[in-house]
Amino acid sequence: MMSGATATNAANQFVEVKGRRLAYRSIGHGTPIVLCARYRGNMDIWDPAFLDALATKGLRVITFDYTGLGLSSGTPTYDPPALAQDAGDLIEALGLGKVVISGWSLGGMAAQLAMAMFPDRISHAVLIGTTPPGPLVKAGEQLFYDTATKPDYTLEDETILFFxxxxxxxxxxxxxxxxxxxxxxxxxxxxxxxxxAKAAISSAPANPIFPVDSLLALLKTTTVPVLHIGGDHDIVFPVENWYALNHQLPTLQLLTFPRSGHGPHHQYPEAAADCIASFVRSTG
Structure with a gap:
């Protein structure tokens, strides 16, 4: 059982760093895991069942708002290196030492870049429904781009996008x-x-969508354990692209949930948290 704050009542906290204020929440105790949010994401887009499950398994779960978005101040951007810098600045400001860096979708790109930008800070990487760098064997679907840019998401839209x-x-x-x-x-x-947000995203699938050759080279030589959690029908970042690299990335573990989409950790919150905790405990 988890004691103390939960995902639905954790206090909003703030750190001042490099001229802007970063908002964050923290639940649980133990190994810190820092979660980078998806496109159009803030601290409230994470399923509480997933966060609380992580917090019961010896992890300190930290979510945050990117610069200029949500409750954080500054000038917003969706440039992945800037999002990775937010994570790095938060890790340093909170004195976390080594962390598990994690990210969903766009946040997964930021998490991969954090591995390159802050190698001494990262013990593990947990990537959720995201894309590897470089050319893809399978591009995303137009349906994602048509749905993701709607003003407000209905339950039907959420189902299309993430399930x-x-x-x-x-x-x-x-x-x-x-x-x-x-x-x-x-x-x-x-x-x-x-x-x-609409102005910051392309209107159609691209290939590659994350053209960082140096990062792909890093993933091919890293000793940092990497786990990717995907759904078997992710309409924006098909999991097939990770399987195509399976023999090239020496520390990569792949977990794919059945009959699921871009948000497998929300469809299977407890199972995803179990796998993450086991991964962190047993590798490194």
Missing amino acids: EPASADSREAARRSVQRIAGRIAGRSIPVPQPW
Whole structure:
């Protein structure tokens, strides 16, 4: 059982660093895991069941708002190196030492870059529903771009974006996850402005979408354990792209959940947390 703060009542906290204020929340105790949010994400887009499950397994779970978004101050950008810098600055400001760096989707790109930018700070990398750098064997689907840029997400939109609409079980998991996320009432973060976010994303799939050759070279030589958690039908970052690199990345472990999409950790929150905790405990 977890004592103390939970994902739905954790206090908003702030650190002043390099001329801007970064907002964060922290639950649990033990090995720190820093979670970088997805596109249009703030501290409130994480499923509390996933965060709380991580916190019960010996992890200190830290979520935060990127510079200029949510409750953080400064000038916003979706440039992945800047998002990685936010994570690095937060790690340093909180005196966390070595951390598990994690990220979902766009945040997974930031997490990979953090491995390169702050190698002495990273013990493990947990990537969720994201893309590897370099050329892809399978591009994303137009449906993601048409849906992700809508002003507000309905339950149907959330199901399309993050779950598997073809599966009744996944549709029901989407409903439960959205309900859990809505459970935080007080102290919610500020939504990412939709017009700004829409202008910051391409209107169609690209290949490559993350063209950082030096990062791919790093992943091919790193000793840092890397876990990617994906769904078998991710409409923006197909998991097939990680499997295509499976024999080239020496520390990569792949976990793919069935009948799931871009948010497998929200469909299977406890199972995903179990696997992450085991990965951190047993590797490194």
